Amino acid sequence: MTILLPTLLILLASPLTVGLVRKFKALFQNRRGASIFQPYWALLSLLRKDMTITRYSSWVFHTVPFVVLGSTIALAALVPAVPIAGTYGNVFLIAGVLALGSVFLVLGGMDTASTFGNMGSSREMSLIALVEPPLFIVFASLALFAGSFGMGDIIAHFTSATAGSHVLTAVTLIALFFVVLAENARYPVDNPATHLELTMVHEAMMLEYSGPYLALLEYASAIKLTVLGTLFVSLLLPSFAASGTVLALLFLGKLILAAFLVAFVESTIVKMRFYRMQEYMALAFLFALGGAALIILSKLSGAV
Amino acid sequence: MKNVPTSSFATESKRLVDQGAPLVFLYATDEREALGVFGVHAVFSSGGEFTTLRTEVPQADPVYPSLTPTIMAAHWYERLIFDQFGIRAEGHPDWRRLVHHENIPAGTHPLRKDFAWDTRLPKAHEPYPMHRVEGKGMYEIPVGPIHAGIIEPGHFRFNVRGERIVTLEGKLFFKHKGVEKLVEGKSPQEAFPFIERVSGDMVVGHTLAFAEAVEKVCGASVPARAKALRVIWCELERVSAHVFDIGNMGGMGTGFTFLAAQGFRMVEEMRRMYEDLVGHRFLRGAIVLGGAHNIEKVGTDFILATLARVEREMRAVLSVAYESDGLMERFETTGVLSREAAIAYGARGLPARASGVDFDLRRDHPYAAYRDYAPTVLMKKAGDVRARFSLRAAELFESIRIVREALAALPAGPAATELTYKGGESLGWAESWRGGVIDFVRLDKDGRIERCAISDPSFCNWPLFGEIGPGNIVPDFPLCNKSLNLSYSGTDL
Numbered sequence: 001m002t003i004l005l006p007t008l009l010i011l012l013a014s015p016l017t018v019g020l021v022r023k024f025k026a027l028f029q030n031r032r033g034a035s036i037f038q039p040y041w042a043l044l045s046l047l048r049k050d051m052t053i054t055r056y057s058s059w060v061f062h063t064v065p066f067v068v069l070g071s072t073i074a075l076a077a078l079v080p081a082v083p084i085a086g087t088y089g090n091v092f093l094i095a096g097v098l099a100l101g102s103v104f105l106v107l108g109g110m111d112t113a114s115t116f117g118n119m120g121s122s123r124e125m126s127l128i129a130l131v132e133p134p135l136f137i138v139f140a141s142l143a144l145f146a147g148s149f150g151m152g153d154i155i156a157h158f159t160s161a162t163a164g165s166h167v168l169t170a171v172t173l174i175a176l177f178f179v180v181l182a183e184n185a186r187y188p189v190d191n192p193a194t195h196l197e198l199t200m201v202h203e204a205m206m207l208e209y210s211g212p213y214l215a216l217l218e219y220a221s222a223i224k225l226t227v228l229g230t231l232f233v234s235l236l237l238p239s240f241a242a243s244g245t246v247l248a249l250l251f252l253g254k255l256i257l258a259a260f261l262v263a264f265v266e267s268t269i270v271k272m273r274f275y276r277m278q279e280y281m282a283l284a285f286l287f288a289l290g291g292a293a294l295i296i297l298s299k300l301s302g303a304v
Numbered sequence: 305m306k307n308v309p310t311s312s313f314a315t316e317s318k319r320l321v322d323q324g325a326p327l328v329f330l331y332a333t334d335e336r337e338a339l340g341v342f343g344v345h346a347v348f349s350s351g352g353e354f355t356t357l358r359t360e361v362p363q364a365d366p367v368y369p370s371l372t373p374t375i376m377a378a379h380w381y382e383r384l385i386f387d388q389f390g391i392r393a394e395g396h397p398d399w400r401r402l403v404h405h406e407n408i409p410a411g412t413h414p415l416r417k418d419f420a421w422d423t424r425l426p427k428a429h430e431p432y433p434m435h436r437v438e439g440k441g442m443y444e445i446p447v448g449p450i451h452a453g454i455i456e457p458g459h460f461r462f463n464v465r466g467e468r469i470v471t472l473e474g475k476l477f478f479k480h481k482g483v484e485k486l487v488e489g490k491s492p493q494e495a496f497p498f499i500e501r502v503s504g505d506m507v508v509g510h511t512l513a514f515a516e517a518v519e520k521v522c523g524a525s526v527p528a529r530a531k532a533l534r535v536i537w538c539e540l541e542r543v544s545a546h547v548f549d550i551g552n553m554g555g556m557g558t559g560f561t562f563l564a565a566q567g568f569r570m571v572e573e574m575r576r577m578y579e580d581l582v583g584h585r586f587l588r589g590a591i592v593l594g595g596a597h598n599i600e601k602v603g604t605d606f607i608l609a610t611l612a613r614v615e616r617e618m619r620a621v622l623s624v625a626y627e628s629d630g631l632m633e634r635f636e637t638t639g640v641l642s643r644e645a646a647i648a649y650g651a652r653g654l655p656a657r658a659s660g661v662d663f664d665l666r667r668d669h670p671y672a673a674y675r676d677y678a679p680t681v682l683m684k685k686a687g688d689v690r691a692r693f694s695l696r697a698a699e700l701f702e703s704i705r706i707v708r709e710a711l712a713a714l715p716a717g718p719a720a721t722e723l724t725y726k727g728g729e730s731l732g733w734a735e736s737w738r739g740g741v742i743d744f745v746r747l748d749k750d751g752r753i754e755r756c757a758i759s760d761p762s763f764c765n766w767p768l769f770g771e772i773g774p775g776n777i778v779p780d781f782p783l784c785n786k787s788l789n790l791s792y793s794g795t796d797l
Contacts, residue, residue: 029565115445119778123467188630191559195453199779207452270630271559274467274779 003088006080009248010230011073013081014222015039017229017259024263039222046215054208057112064108065209065216071101072223079151079227081251083234089151091139098135098183101220102128109205116197120204123274127189127201130281131182134175137288141172142235145295151231158238166238168298172291173235177261178284180228184221187265188272188280192221199271229258305345305356313359314369317346320357321375325350326663327650329731329742330371330381331757332389334417336363342391344368346378347731347742352668354731354742361391370396377650380767388415388484403477403796406430414485421485435473437463442470445778449478456792460769464778472773472781474766476795483797487756491725492518492593492745495753500588502758503794507584508541509736510743510758510794511591516671517732517745522723524594528715531673533596536710538672539703540607541587542737544574546700547618549789553693554625557783558634566621570614577610595720604711611704622697635690638776639784642687645771652761653739655768655788658695659687665735672734677706689787725751738762738791760794 019036026033053061074097078089102124109121143149145168146157158166182189185202194200197207206217233254272280308316321327329347336342341360348355361368370393371378382393383402390413393399404412409428413419436444443464449457459475483502487495492514499514500507512534519526551567554560575585582589582597590597599607625631641651646659656663664681666674682698684691729746739761746755765788772784 025561029561030569031565115447119445187559193561194556194559195451196556196782197452198447198781266559267561269560270628270634272630273634273777275777276633 020259028267051211087150175287512734520730530595534672598719762790
C-alpha cells in the first residue's frame with residue numbers, strides 16, 4: 001500500500017502537470033489558455049480514435065508504446081509521491097529505467113523508416129549520450145550526500161539536513177534542473193509545442209503514432225515530466241510534513257511549482273540551436289562535477 | 305519597346321544588364337493569329353524607366369537562345385514560359401518543367417490561345433528528377449507538400465550530411481489556379497476578383513499593380529485623392545504584414561512565445577480595423593479600378609489611434625526581443641544571402657534590401673502618390689535572419705510615418721474615377737510588402753483582357769533558398785523560411 005497509493009497519485013495527476021504548464025504559458029503570453037484538465041480529455045479522445053499504421057512497420061512499432069509507458073510507470077513507482085524511507089528506489093535503477101524508455105522510443109522512431117522519425121531518433125541518440133553523464137554524476141552526488149542509494153533516503157536526508165549542508169547541494173541541483181529539462185524534451189533542448197517537423201526531436205519520433213498508441217506515449221511523457229519535476233521540487237524545497245493527506249496536498253503543491261518553473265523557462269528563453277546542445281550539456285556536466293566535488297570535499301573534511 | 309531579332313536577343317539583354325539595368329520580368333505572348341509568331345519580352349529596370357526588349361519567335365519552331373547562361377534571374381521565367389507556351393530557350397542549363405507536375409502530359413501548353421481552359425487532361429507520369437547528392441554519409445530528406453502544421457503546400461528536398469544542409473531544392477506549384485488563363489477574355493472589372501486572390505495576404509500589392517496597368521492602357525487619370533489613398537492602403541498592408549512576420553519569426557521560428565503572442569494580437573486588431581473600414585480583413589476592396597476605397601474623418605481617427613497603439617507596443621515588444629541574447633543568437637549568421645546572389649537571382653523586396661541591394665519601386669519607379677510620399681529606402685548589409693528581422697521592424701515604422709503624412713494631407717475630391725476601356729498594352733507595378741509586383745496587361749479593342757502576365761515577388765525569391773539553405777543545419781531551415789515568408793499561391797498563378 002505504501003507504494004501503490006502514492007504511485008497511483010502520480011499516475012492520476014500527471015496529465016494535470018501538462019495542463020498546468022500550458023495554462024501558465026498561456027498566462028505568461030496574456031492569453032486565457034485552455035482548461036488545466038484539457039490533457040485528460042485529449043488523452044480520452046485519442047483512446048477512442050482509430051490508428052493509421054504504415055504497413056512498413058514491424059512488431060517493434062507496436063511494442064514501443066507499451067515499453068515506454070511501462071518504464072515511466074516503473075519510474076513513478078520508484079519515485080512515488082510520498083517518499084519511502086530505506087534503500088528503495090535505487091538511483092541507478094532510476095537512471096536505467098529512464099534509458100530504457102528513451103531507447104525504445106528511438107527504436108519506434110526508426111521502425112517505420114520515415115524521414116522524420118529517423119531524424120528525431122538520430123537527434124535523440126546524440127542527446128541521450130550527452131545527458132547521461134551529468135545525470136549519473138548528479139545521482140551519485142546525491143547518494144553520497146545522503147549516504148544511501150535509495151531515492152527515499154535521499155529525500156529524507158534533504159528533509160533533515162541542516163541549512164548549511166543544503167548550500168552544498170545547490171550546484172548539484174542546478175545540474176539536475178538542466179537534466180530534467182533535457183530528459184523531458186523541454187526548452188532549450190526541444191520545443192514540445194512546435195508544428196515544424198524539421199526542428200522536432202521528441203515529437204518527431206512520435207510522428208507516426210496515432211490514436212491509442214499516441215495516447216500511451218503522450219501519457220508516458222506526462223508521467224515522466226511529473227516524476228522528474230516533483231523530484232526536483234522535493235529536493236529544492238524539502239518538505240517537513242508527515243501525515244498522508246498533508247503529503248498528498250504537498251505533492252499537488254510541488255506539481256504546481258514544477259509546472260510553473262517549466263512554463264517560466266519556456267516563456268523567457270528561446271530554443272537553442274541544435275548544434276549548441278553540447279554546450280548546454282557541457283554546462284550541465286560542469287555543474288554536476290562541481291556539485292560532486294563540493295560534496296566529496298565536505299565529506300572528507302567531515303563538514304556534513 | 306524595342307524589337308530585336310531572336311539571334312541577338314540574349315546578347316542585347318546581356319548588354320543592358322551589364323549597363324546596370326537588371327532583368328525584372330520575362331513574359332511571352334501568343335500572337336499566332338495576328339502575326340504568326342510568339343512574342344518573348346524581357347523587361348529591364350534602367351534608371352527610373354522600364355525598358356522592354358521584344359523578340360518574335362516563329363510558331364513552327366518556337367526557339368530562342370536562352371538568357372539564363374548569362375542572366376541568372378531568367379532561369380525560372382524561361383522554364384515557366386516553356387510550360388505555358390512551349391517556347392524553348394536553347395542552352396538553358398536546367399531544362400526541367402517548372403509549374404507542370406508529373407501528371408501533366410508533355411506538350412501541354414495552357415496559355416496558348418488554342419488551349420481551352422476547361423480541357424481535361426489525361427494523367428501522365430512525366431519524370432521530374434530532383435537534384436541528388438551521392439556519397440558516404442549523405443542523407444536525403446523529403447519534406448512536404450503535406451506538413452505537420454496547417455501551412456501552404458510545398459515540397460523541399462534536402463541533401464544533408466548529419467544535420468548540415470548540403471543542397472536544398474524546392475518543388476512548389478501545388479496551388480495552380482489558372483489566373484492568367486482565366487482572366488483572358490474578361491473585362492478588367494470581371495478579372496479584378498481573380499487578381500485579389502492571387503495571394504491572399506498581399507491583396508493591395510497585386511490589385512494596385514493590375515489597376516495601374518489597366519488605367520495606363522485606358523489613359524485614365526486617377527484623382528489625386530485616390531492616389532494618396534492607394535499609398536495609405538499599401539503602407540497599412542505593409543505594417544500589418546511586418547508585424548505578423550516579426551511575431552512569426554520570433555515566435556514560431558525560435559519558440560520565443562512572447563513575440564508571437566503579442567505580434568499576432570496586434571495583427572488581429574489591425575485586421576478587425578480593415579474589416580470595419582473596407583469590409584474585408586485582408587483588404588479586398590481597398591483598391592478598385594480607377595481609384596481606392598475612401599477614408600472618411602472617422603476612419604482617419606480610427607487608423608491613427610490604432611497605429612499609435614501598434615507603434616508604441618511594437619517598440620516595447622521589439623526592445624524585449626533585441627535584449628534576448630538567445631533570440632539574437634538564433635538570428636545572427638543564420639540563412640545568409642549574399643549581395644551578389646541577391647542581384648544575380650533578381651531577388652525582390654525586403655530580402656534583397658536586407659542584403660544591401662538598394663532598390664525599391666516606390667522610390668525608383670514612383671507610382672500612385674509615391675512621388676510626394678517617397679519612403680526612405682532602408683537597407684541592411686549582413687543578409688542574415690537578423691538583418692531581415694530588424695529591417696522589417698525599421699520598415700514598419702517608416703510605413704507608419706508615411707500613412708500619417710498621407711492622412712494629414714489627404715487631397716479633397718473623388719476617391720475614384722470611371723474607366724473607359726480601350727485597346728492597348730502597358731506595364732503596371734507596385735512595391736508590395738513582399739517586394740515588387742509587375743503586371744503586363746494587354747486589352748483588345750473591346751477592352752477585354754487579351755493577355756495578363758503577373759510577376760510576383762515570391763516567384764523571384766523562392767529560388768534563393770538554394771543559396772540560403774546550404775551550410776545551415778536542418779532545424780534552422782524553418783527560421784530561414786519564416787524570415788522570407790514567401791507565398792506559395794502567389795508563385796503559382
